[in-house]
Amino acid sequence: MTAVETQVSYSNSYTIQHEEAYMTQEDDWDRDLLLDPAWEKQQRKTFTAWCNSHLRKAGTQIENIEEDFRNGLKLMLLLEVISGERLPKPDKGKMRFHKIANVNKALDFICSKGVKLVSIGAEEIVDGNGKMTLGMIWTIILRFAIQDISVEETSAKEGLLLWCQRKTAPYRNVNVQNFHISWKDGLALCALIHRHRPDLIDYSKLRKDDPIGNLNTAFEVAEKFLDIPKMLDAEDIVNTPKPDEKAIMTYVSCFYHAFAGAEQAETAANRICKVLAVNQENEKLMEEYEKLASELLEWIRRTIPWLENRVAEQTMRAMQQKLEDFRDYRRIHKPPRVQEKCQLEINFNTLQTKLRLSNRPAFMPSEGKMVSDIANAWKGLEGVEKGYEEWLLTEIRRLERLDHLAEKFKQKCSMHESWTGGKEELLSQKDYESASLMEIRALMRKHEAFESDLAAHQDRVEQIAAIAQELNELDYHDAATVNARCQGICDQWDNLGTLTQKRRDSLERVEKLWETIDQLYLEFAKRAAPFNNWMDGAMEDLQDMFIVHSIEEIQVKHLVPLRDQMLQEEVARQQANERLRRQFAAQANIIGPWIQTKMEEIGHVSVDIAGSLEEQMNSLKQYEHNIINYKSNMDKLEGDHQLSQESLIFDNKHTNYTMEHVRVGWEQLLTTIARTINEVENQILTRDAKGISQEQLNEFRASFNHFDRKRNGMMDPDDFRACLISMGYDLGEVEFARIMTLVDPNNTGVVTFQAFIDFMTRETAETDTAEQVMASFKILASDKNYITMDELRRELPPEQAEYCISRMTRYIGADGPSGALDYISFSSALYGESDL
Numbered sequence: 001m002t003a004v005e006t007q008v009s010y011s012n013s014y015t016i017q018h019e020e021a022y023m024t025q026e027d028d029w030d031r032d033l034l035l036d037p038a039w040e041k042q043q044r045k046t047f048t049a050w051c052n053s054h055l056r057k058a059g060t061q062i063e064n065i066e067e068d069f070r071n072g073l074k075l076m077l078l079l080e081v082i083s084g085e086r087l088p089k090p091d092k093g094k095m096r097f098h099k100i101a102n103v104n105k106a107l108d109f110i111c112s113k114g115v116k117l118v119s120i121g122a123e124e125i126v127d128g129n130g131k132m133t134l135g136m137i138w139t140i141i142l143r144f145a146i147q148d149i150s151v152e153e154t155s156a157k158e159g160l161l162l163w164c165q166r167k168t169a170p171y172r173n174v175n176v177q178n179f180h181i182s183w184k185d186g187l188a189l190c191a192l193i194h195r196h197r198p199d200l201i202d203y204s205k206l207r208k209d210d211p212i213g214n215l216n217t218a219f220e221v222a223e224k225f226l227d228i229p230k231m232l233d234a235e236d237i238v239n240t241p242k243p244d245e246k247a248i249m250t251y252v253s254c255f256y257h258a259f260a261g262a263e264q265a266e267t268a269a270n271r272i273c274k275v276l277a278v279n280q281e282n283e284k285l286m287e288e289y290e291k292l293a294s295e296l297l298e299w300i301r302r303t304i305p306w307l308e309n310r311v312a313e314q315t316m317r318a319m320q321q322k323l324e325d326f327r328d329y330r331r332i333h334k335p336p337r338v339q340e341k342c343q344l345e346i347n348f349n350t351l352q353t354k355l356r357l358s359n360r361p362a363f364m365p366s367e368g369k370m371v372s373d374i375a376n377a378w379k380g381l382e383g384v385e386k387g388y389e390e391w392l393l394t395e396i397r398r399l400e401r402l403d404h405l406a407e408k409f410k411q412k413c414s415m416h417e418s419w420t421g422g423k424e425e426l427l428s429q430k431d432y433e434s435a436s437l438m439e440i441r442a443l444m445r446k447h448e449a450f451e452s453d454l455a456a457h458q459d460r461v462e463q464i465a466a467i468a469q470e471l472n473e474l475d476y477h478d479a480a481t482v483n484a485r486c487q488g489i490c491d492q493w494d495n496l497g498t499l500t501q502k503r504r505d506s507l508e509r510v511e512k513l514w515e516t517i518d519q520l521y522l523e524f525a526k527r528a529a530p531f532n533n534w535m536d537g538a539m540e541d542l543q544d545m546f547i548v549h550s551i552e553e554i555q556v557k558h559l560v561p562l563r564d565q566m567l568q569e570e571v572a573r574q575q576a577n578e579r580l581r582r583q584f585a586a587q588a589n590i591i592g593p594w595i596q597t598k599m600e601e602i603g604h605v606s607v608d609i610a611g612s613l614e615e616q617m618n619s620l621k622q623y624e625h626n627i628i629n630y631k632s633n634m635d636k637l638e639g640d641h642q643l644s645q646e647s648l649i650f651d652n653k654h655t656n657y658t659m660e661h662v663r664v665g666w667e668q669l670l671t672t673i674a675r676t677i678n679e680v681e682n683q684i685l686t687r688d689a690k691g692i693s694q695e696q697l698n699e700f701r702a703s704f705n706h707f708d709r710k711r712n713g714m715m716d717p718d719d720f721r722a723c724l725i726s727m728g729y730d731l732g733e734v735e736f737a738r739i740m741t742l743v744d745p746n747n748t749g750v751v752t753f754q755a756f757i758d759f760m761t762r763e764t765a766e767t768d769t770a771e772q773v774m775a776s777f778k779i780l781a782s783d784k785n786y787i788t789m790d791e792l793r794r795e796l797p798p799e800q801a802e803y804c805i806s807r808m809t810r811y812i813g814a815d816g817p818s819g820a821l822d823y824i825s826f827s828s829a830l831y832g833e834s835d836l
Helices: 037-058 073-083 096-112 122-126 130-146 156-168 187-196 211-225 234-239 245-308 316-357 371-420 423-428 437-473 479-520 522-527 529-547 550-607 613-646 659-690 694-707 717-726 733-743 753-760 770-780 789-795 798-807 823-830
Strands: 006-008 115-117
Touching (some): 037 073, 037 234, 037 245, 073 096, 096 115, 122 130, 130 156, 156 187, 156 245, 187 211, 211 234, 211 245, 245 316, 316 371, 371 423, 371 437, 613 659, 659 753, 694 717, 717 733, 733 753, 770 789, 789 798
Parallel strands (some): 006 115
16 A cells, blocks of 8 residues: 655644645644643543553553653554564664664654654654654554545545544434544444444433543443553543544544454455345346246146147047147147246346346356257247147048038938838849739839839949048048948949849740740730720839839929028028138238237337437337237137137138237237347346446447348347447457357357347446455455354354355365365355366
């Protein structure tokens, strides 16, 4: 520390003059000629006690301040004790010149500390000049007890006065303005003691009208508990209109030094507590990040197999339930996870900003829990999710087609089975054996009509087989029943063909037989022609009535109105579907552009250099409020979408927006507003921590925007390099690689505006260092290289003490007791450094 040169003289005998007019502002420093007897008495007592407080450390003391310093030996000893330095070896003789030589050695030492002695010679001290001796002792007190006092950029007397004012400010009836009358009632001294040791004095019981009692209380307590000797008499102070300033300053400086160690320890403890509080907050954020990341990744891990499960249900109802479950997932279960993912990114960015501002190394999450890992997992989830929804819709369309085909299969089978009912029995009849020729011919015509009808039904059988094949191809759940029924129909159809052919053969054979017989009866027939003609006609008529399909024709007439009713129902359903399409489209065509507009507006706010960060924050908060209020429109659109899905509507020509597109846009909007607010919060944090002006921020933003070519709030490495070069940086590959590790510690491949600000202002923040924390621990440890648990618990609050104890490693040095802790490695670890 640079010595402040001081000049000393008392009245007409000695003068004290600071190089910077130190303490010349008060009249009593220029008082004339003789020292006030009352002040001289107070000085003599105070200075004697002060000297003895130091000499007793060397096992000696003085009784008379003028006599006991005459040979210079105790004077030299005093200077050695208070300075901690060795003086030249004193002369052992008792002659006057020996004494003068010793005093000169003492005075030379005083001068070597930057003090100029004027009118003080060794002869006066050796001759026992009281005023000269008091002046010399005051010079020593001023240099070694008061000059080095420093409080908030003030030093010496002003620093000591400010310290007294700060410490006594909260106390009633105390108003320290000087070092004389402000101390007459004793309350200021009692307040100083109570402020540091409230256990020693009950300040509430002190009375302003009892100055002698107050002073004696202070003197006694200071001597007994603080090792400050009694240097003043209460009566002398009270009875003197203006107590001696030097005596009061000397005595009060003893309190400063007595409490200085405690205050130094308190300051060190406060620094440590501040650092630990930052560290604990950062650790809490790290733990929260790890916990949230683990939970989110675990949820993704559990959800993906559910979305990858593509086992189709057998019924439309079951598949629609799957669709409903998926809808619940999208509307109930996923949105909170979207918020968690967004919050995770916000927490990560905030944590990294706080770590940079507190001079801590960047946070590296556990393996597999980086923001990029979570983003990749989320991307995988959304890919599987999209595939699952497409599969659901495809399956529902398939089941809809299957239901339609199955119903069509049943209808055709029923109609076919109704037509074939009894046909095998009829074809198996042998009614032709007892029939006449005419009956045989009638049966033949009837059989020919049946063969024609059978051929017509061939197309229906082929349709049934084709439908059955398609049902099999579409994996119809009841394909076995369909196949069995189809097979039965086909087998029956083959049998009908066989029976039909057999009956034709039989009818033709019998017909030929009867034709032969008929030739035999030809003549008879000619004779009975009228009768035969009548019989033939009657039989033909009867046969014609028998083969007319009149019942089927009547059934067709009944089916026509039924079909018309079904068509009308389908028209009504399609009209309702069209209304749902238009209803959804009307909403989607409003919400989709609204989301896009808000995204663009938020982007403009985040890069706008007009206005303060607080104004940007207010604007973003208003956007956030509006977005939250807009959610009811999203809920209504989701409801319209649900109605559309329940009605099996999968296309909409009235809008280009699908529900999936709108959902993704909405989630991006929520994420963007939250992320942008967090970015501005971090910028405010950085600005306040580093003292950046709004103009500087605007300059940084303008430079960043110029090189942010993609306008996405991030610069790629090439753009960042170009930005730095434009700002005058001389960048080689090695230096640029080093800078990239600072601005992109997680190797994301981009530089954010926050990282850019941190880099540009990295030298301006006042932050604690590992060395400073070590120095603070060293104070608490009384200069030892280790610290004990008891010392930590005594000096730090319980929470911080236990935090240190739980994390400090055992001290391995030979000079430490059992259980000693290594605060050096602990301090280094706080800042991510190796042991210093």
